[in-house]
Amino acid sequence: MLTTKQKTLRKFWYAVMPVHRLNDGPKPFRLLGEDIVLFLDAAGRPAALKDRCCHRTAKLSKGWCEKGTLVCGYHGWAYDRGGEVVKVPQVSSEPVESGFSTPAYHCEERYGYAWVALEDPIQPIFEIPEENDPGFRRIFQFYDEWKTAPLRMMENSFDNAHFSFVHRATFGQPDQPKPQRYDIAETDYGFYAASTVEVKNPPEAHRVTGTSDPVTSRKMVNHWYLPFSRRMDMEYPSGLRHIIINCATPIDDGRIQLMQLLYRNDTEKDCPTQILIDWDWKITFEDKEVLESTDPDATIDISRKVEAHMASDRPGIIMRRRLLELLRAHGEDEVTDARA
Ligand code: FES
Ligand SMILES: [Fe+2]
Incomplete structure (x- = not known):
């Protein structure tokens, strides 16, 4: 999908720049x-x-x-x-x-x-309930340009199969490559997907997760907001919530501006902001390296039966179908690079 060619994408809100930069x-x-x-x-x-x-x-x-x-x-x-x-x-x-x-x-x-x-939006900016909840703090994490496509970044956000490989040096468990399934429910704004995953918990993550167990679990209730935003809501057994908001704002074909916000139900004393930025950046940089190596425009073949496909690709396949339905509802066909 060449984002600059799909006129319908102009009818959505995108997080473009931290206001303080102005x-x-x-x-x-x-x-x-x-x-x-x-x-x-x-x-x-x-x-x-x-x-x-x-x-x-x-x-x-x-x-x-x-x-x-x-x-x-x-x-x-x-x-x-x-x-x-x-x-x-x-x-x-x-x-x-x-x-x-x-x-x-x-x-x-x-x-x-x-x-x-750029044009009259067809959906409002999604709500983040924690923004007005005094029990949570908002942390500005990253504002970074990536040489990849927004759909590539979104697929990766809901892909449980990459943890053991891309994140083997941080939280992934290399000896447990079988991913947990997501329970997915489609909504008007996209979908939500729930899953519980086991993760490695090295010492540098202890204050992030609120536990010193060598392995811990993340209860995840994640949301995808059409076209290129997601909420990754993780709860650790300690009761700590670590909620990551990403917008993969399309700059042009093959480039995005990635914004990442974090909401936590703890305080600076429990875990200093810099520790949270450093740990999440280490993980996010692992994703950046692999995503910048992918073809930004290649499609997932949605004609394949999900049952015959890796189950962990299912969120990405739903995204692609929903995006195609959206384009067609607005009288557009998908434009792709001829090489893809
Ligand atoms: S005022 Fe002359 S180019 Fe802008
Ligand atoms: Fe990742």
């Missing part, structure tokens, strides 16, 4: 192959416009912010969050109704990120 001025981002610029308006809310001035095409991200408007660095035309040119300094130092504009996109702040939808 404090010192506008920043560029490429979303689904489209160059956009993000900035903060007068109320401190993030806004997103096409990164191209309607005067002489300069990149607006090279400009700066003034009183909640985005000023083009070439001749100083100023844009509001709706993309209207509200000041042309060569004509007047006062705000004007110029009649000129550049395209504006839906943009909202949620969970510390600026989220953007």
Whole structure:
């Protein structure tokens, strides 16, 4: 699937950038192959416009912010969050109704990120109940570019068969390659998948899992949100919850911006943030290395019977089917690279 070619994907929200990155001025981002610029308006809310001035095409991200408007660095035309040119300094130092504009996109702040939808979204941004639960803390973990496709990353997120191999140096058990099955229920937003897996618990993970047993278990209730987000909700026997939120935001074909948030029902004293970042990064980097070695566009053959296939591929097969159904419901066919 070439994400930049599937117009339906423009109708979803994507976590694009941590909002705090906008404090010192506008920043560029490429979303689904489209160059956009993000900035903060007068109320401190993030806004997103096409990164191209309607005067002489300069990149607006090279400009700066003034009183909640985005000023083009070439001749100083100023844009509001709706993309209207509200000041042309060569004509007047006062705000004007110029009649000129550049395209504006839906943009909202949620969970510390600026989220953007290039066209009217067909689903709201998914809820994270722990965001407003005082028993949980939110930890900003990673914001990292990966050379892979978002569907590849999503398949991997629900693939229990890779633990013993990709994660053999961290939590995977090399001598137990048979994966646990998921109980999967499809929903309007995607699906949820529940499973309990046994994992290695080396000393550097003890404060993360809340136990010093050499092997422990994770009760997982995970969710997939169309098209490229997931929630991995893990509960350890200690009662600790370790909830990872990932968005595989498509930059262009074969590149994603991976965002990872973590919610935990403990305190900094129980487990310092840096330990949580270091341990999860070690695991996530194992995934990154293998995913960047895969073909971003190759398809899972959904014509194969699931029963005859590895059961652990089932979540990925459902994802692919749901994405194809979504495209077709919007009058699109899948576009793939001819090599795949
Ligand atoms: S190109 Fe932006 S103001 Fe002229
Ligand atoms: Fe993994």
